[in-house]
Amino acid sequence: MSLNEILENREGKTIVFTNGCFDILHKGHISYLNDAKDQGDILIVGVNSDSSVKRLKGEDRPVNKELDRQFMLENLKAVDAVAIFEEDTPYNLINSIQPDILVKGGDWKVEDIVGHDIVTAKGGIVKSLRFENGYSTTDLINKVQGRS
Template sequence: MKTIDQVHNKIVTREQAAKIVQHWKDQGMEIVFTNGCFDILHRGHIEYLFAARTQGDRLVIGVNSDHSVKLLKGPDRPVNDEQSRMLLLGALECADLVVLFDEETPLSLIQLLLPDILVKGGDWKVEQIVGADIVTEKGGKVLSLAFVDGFSTTGTIAKIQKKGS
């Protein structure tokens, strides 16, 4: 059983992530990177993240900051603050590192970490995935994993609002 300290230890700064990822690479491990807002964690997120983890040896999850979620999703988002979202992700067995980014896209984080495998959900075409060119130029893979239909944060919020009215 994991302790809360073990969960907190998965939540790292960009600089810490770079050092840890390089250490893993030096040990010959394949690093998988994915990112998202993960505002209200749901079944689709869980299935996707566990599938992402199977693509390599370690899974690094980039999480949009509260600021970047507002830019992407609007002034009423996120529902859950960045610290809460990172803690929930860190509690997942499939997550090895969780790192925050403040930009609208994770491009600079991808450039810093240079993952071996870049993964997004099936609602993204490979050629649309931010950082795909960087990863493929370094000989890595870019994957669009199957999308779990019927599960989305926006849909969950709409369902809650409908039940509340």
């Protein structure tokens, strides 16, 4: 189902939203996305565009192009829809989706999660989910490049 179809048929369903670069998928990402999906009925993932990742992570990123990252995420069992956003944060995307639950990884304080104000203003929930230690895209890149 497309994002628009999901949003048009959301009645009675709990929509969960999360976001990230998801440049090189690893076990930590999969565990996190499974946990996010467990919070509700539908999981929508916002993915930073290539230009956004480059601004946030540096000129040598992303490793995988946005459409490839979108394809990989869309083909995970936990993920119901993926939306690419151009900005550095998903604030506008969150505002248009109006999720019931907003989640980020455990390195985020709940009150600092982008979109907290949007979700809580309509009675939604914002959560910081635990990260599985030992998994990092940056660490993987450094290992492949012989820098770790």
